[in-house]
Amino acid sequence: MRAAGRRKRADEEVSYWLSYSDMMAGLLLTFILIIAVTMLRARIQYDRKEEELLGKEQELAVQTDALKEEQETVASQSLLLDEQKEALALQEERLLAQQEQLIAQQDKLATQEEELKAQHVLLSELESLMASQQAKLDRIIGVRSALVEALKKEFDDSGLELAVDEQTGAITFQSSILFSYSQSQLKASGKEFLDEFLPRYAAILLGDEYRDYVSEIIIEGHTDTTGGYLYNLDLSQKRAYSVASYCLDDKSKVLSPEELESLRAVTSTSGRSYSNPVLDEHGEIDAEASRRVEILFRLKDEEMIREMIEILGDTGRDSQDEE
Numbered sequence: 001m002r003a004a005g006r007r008k009r010a011d012e013e014v015s016y017w018l019s020y021s022d023m024m025a026g027l028l029l030t031f032i033l034i035i036a037v038t039m040l041r042a043r044i045q046y047d048r049k050e051e052e053l054l055g056k057e058q059e060l061a062v063q064t065d066a067l068k069e070e071q072e073t074v075a076s077q078s079l080l081l082d083e084q085k086e087a088l089a090l091q092e093e094r095l096l097a098q099q100e101q102l103i104a105q106q107d108k109l110a111t112q113e114e115e116l117k118a119q120h121v122l123l124s125e126l127e128s129l130m131a132s133q134q135a136k137l138d139r140i141i142g143v144r145s146a147l148v149e150a151l152k153k154e155f156d157d158s159g160l161e162l163a164v165d166e167q168t169g170a171i172t173f174q175s176s177i178l179f180s181y182s183q184s185q186l187k188a189s190g191k192e193f194l195d196e197f198l199p200r201y202a203a204i205l206l207g208d209e210y211r212d213y214v215s216e217i218i219i220e221g222h223t224d225t226t227g228g229y230l231y232n233l234d235l236s237q238k239r240a241y242s243v244a245s246y247c248l249d250d251k252s253k254v255l256s257p258e259e260l261e262s263l264r265a266v267t268s269t270s271g272r273s274y275s276n277p278v279l280d281e282h283g284e285i286d287a288e289a290s291r292r293v294e295i296l297f298r299l300k301d302e303e304m305i306r307e308m309i310e311i312l313g314d315t316g317r318d319s320q321d322e323e
Helices: 002-155 188-205 229-247 257-266 302-322
Strands: 171-174 214-222 267-271 292-299
Touching: 002 188, 002 292, 171 188, 188 229, 188 257, 214 229, 214 257, 229 267, 229 292, 257 267
Parallel strands: 214 267
Antiparallel strands: 171 292, 214 292
C-alpha cells in the first residue's frame, strides 16, 4: 500500500512538472512570437522611418541646392549693390565737386556783379563829369581852332620862314635861322627873326580874346641824329633856353612890360634831343628839317579833359575785355 501510494505520488509529481514545462514552453513560444512580431513591427517602422529619412534627405538636398542658388543670387545682388553704392558714392563726389564749382562760380559772379556795379557807378560819374565838361570841351576845341586859324592868317603871308601846324597850332622854324651848326648862341639873324615874330605871336596868344584860355607856351629844341643822345639833349635844351632868354629878357624892346610879364607867367622850355626827328617822303630822317625850334601852346582844362577821355577809353576797353 505504501509502495503503491509512493508510486502514485511520484506519478503525480512527474505529471505536475510536465504540465508546468508545457506551460512554460507555451509562454516562451508566446514571448518569442510577441518579440518576433514586435521586432517585425520595429523593422517595418525602421524601414518606414528610413524611407522617410531618405525622402527628408533628398528634400533637404533639394532645399540645400535651392539655398545655394539663393545664396549665389544674394551674393550676386550684394556685389551689384556694392557696385551701385560705389557708383552712387562717385556720383555724390562729382555732385559735391559740381556744387563747390557752382558756389565758386556764384561767388565769382557776385564779385563780377559788384565790380560791374562799381564800374557802372564810375562810368555814370565819368559820363556826368563828361557832360558837365562838354561845354568846356566844345569851347576849347573852338578856341584851338580859332587860335590856329588866327596864327595861320597872321603868318602865312608874313614872309617869315616858319610853318603853322593846322591841327595843333605849333609853330616850327629851322634852327639855321637862329643858330650856327652845333651852336646854341643866337645869331644876329635869329634875333631879327624873333624881333619880328615875337610881338605878332604874343599879340594873338596874349590878346584879350585868347589870353584867358592859354595855360602854357612851350619852347622846344630839337636836333638831328648826329652825335650822342646826351650831347644833343644838352644842345637842344640850350637852344630852347637861348630863345626863351632873348624873348623874356628885361631889355626886350619888342614887348610891353605887361606883355612881357604875361609871357613869363606861361612860358617854359624843353630840350628833346633827337627823340622826334622829321622824316622825308621816303621815310628817311631829314637832318636839316629835324634841326628846329618849335613853339607850342596848351589851353586851360585841356589836360584834364584829355585825361578824362583816356579814363573813359580805358573803362570802355576794360568792360569789353571782361565780356
